[in-house]
Amino acid sequence: MDGAQANREDALSAIVVLLRDDMEAVNRLIVRHMDSPVALIPQLAAHIVAAGGKRLRPLLTLAAARLCGYPAGGERHVALATCVEFIHTATLLHDDVVDESALRRGRASANALFGNKPSVLVGDFLFARAFELMVGDGSLEVLRILSAASATIAEGEVLQLMTQNDTSTTEAQYLEVIHGKTAALFAAATRVGAVLQERPAAEEEALDTYGRTLGVAFQLVDDALDYAADEAVLGKTVGDDFREGKITLPVLLAFERGDEAERGFWRRTLEERDQTDEDLAEAQRLIARHGTLAETFARARDYGRQAKEALGGFPDSAEKRAMIGLVDYCIERAR
């Protein structure tokens, strides 16, 4: 482990250590509420839950609630963090069906292992369970925030589908896609933390901004890593976006700045999806020539800076420092 990597791990572990008990309670609640007499449901749900991931979104709910003064050892923030993770897991299951993904976090995806049909239906089940949990909590405001976020996520996913394989996609459309598919749930996850403690609207807005800008930064990094990362580190297949013809920022900028021959390359590979084994390397070369990977990371850092600034009004605390560290982690991860 080099020094930079150690720092990144520290940034994540600070928030993980701080929220360990709460996160363990979340994990217990996840297992309990994904249960069903219909055996395939917990089987499939366990597969995707066991695959783990870093549980960033429930961490955000827990951290935001604690930042707003919600007591450690309370139960409501744990329930809402579980809702957020269920909504996220449902969208992952449906995404993998839509993207025809074979891998998720380095393991066989649920659709590859169980088939598309149960993935669609178990996604629906988890989504419904998330709402049942929210009803149990009883806050209409939380229900409002998370149902609106769920509709926005679906809109972002549909827009992504419409812009796929279309090299005329604009930067504005790309940003709308990632605001919908990623940032909306990050924003909702942090906002509900403030709602729990009935904090003033300004604090709610600040946490919404933190989550939203962090979400955009996270997705920008994700989209950059798909052209940059070491497959073993990323835990997903590199070049997925390229093969599917997803129009992400590194590509979008390289297309804009490319000459006619380069645009022809992008049209052939992304629009017509006529690709050879060497094309991913050529795509990476063109992206490097125009510096658009570096620019995507720079934009991510800028959104990260906005996320940190959004916390400016909160007094110093372990939670605040952990949330700032989390921004660095999201931006520097796996590079």
Added chain:
Amino acid sequence: MDGAQANREDALSAIVVLLRDDMEAVNRLIVRHMDSPVALIPQLAAHIVAAGGKRLRPLLTLAAARLCGYPAGGERHVALATCVEFIHTATLLHDDVVDESALRRGRASANALFGNKPSVLVGDFLFARAFELMVGDGSLEVLRILSAASATIAEGEVLQLMTQNDTSTTEAQYLEVIHGKTAALFAAATRVGAVLQERPAAEEEALDTYGRTLGVAFQLVDDALDYAADEAVLGKTVGDDFREGKITLPVLLAFERGDEAERGFWRRTLEERDQTDEDLAEAQRLIARHGTLAETFARARDYGRQAKEALGGFPDSAEKRAMIGLVDYCIERAR
């Protein structure tokens, strides 16, 4: 139109006439809330909404609310009827993906026309919108009923998937499937009508029973028609269940009562899905031999009788008569 058919149309038209203004308000709300700046969403949603169907489930919500004294011209029952229809439409979109259906109500299904991917995502969008509408209404009790029903629907669909192509499926499992995939939403649709008027628990239970037993009757008839009906009348391909290897009551009973040769036929066609063009006719012949279509209709009539009985405690009214007529319509439709 023969006399029996005229009577059936009367049974449906009584409730349609009674609730015409309310249903027009529902249709307006459907169009308004399925809108989105992401153009593909209203396009796809309009396709399935335009396909129509009889809007049985929102009719149930409107009728139950009015039966409980909710005023004609009110707005809450219209909003909740719209939620119910959105949840139903979302499950239809996902069902067609899961079943790989080419037709829905006699027209090309959304997945056949637009592809599976947008069908999954627009289903998610409509589901989220349903919850946004419920939050707008503001009743946690309604949210509780419809989120629980949504989870139960998904469980029923997964169980159906697990029993598909399995001739050892029991009658109890079959009933669990149709309770989940159909009756749960019928029950919730009627129950929320009573909740709106804060009626005593006994009335809520009575309306739940009416909806649940009507839902079971409806699905029994649907499953019988798949082996009996005239394709043009049914508006869906006859023999769909047979081709997909769904284990429905007419088949399940014919399998139980069949000799070894017949069981061999069912195993080959439903389990191994090794079918020739003549097999559907043979399946219909075996079903006729054992009288299991007639028995399925008889069971449906019995559930229909229970549905009517459940309304026994309500005083006579146009709404009550219309709801009783609706039971006859659901049982006698398209025969």
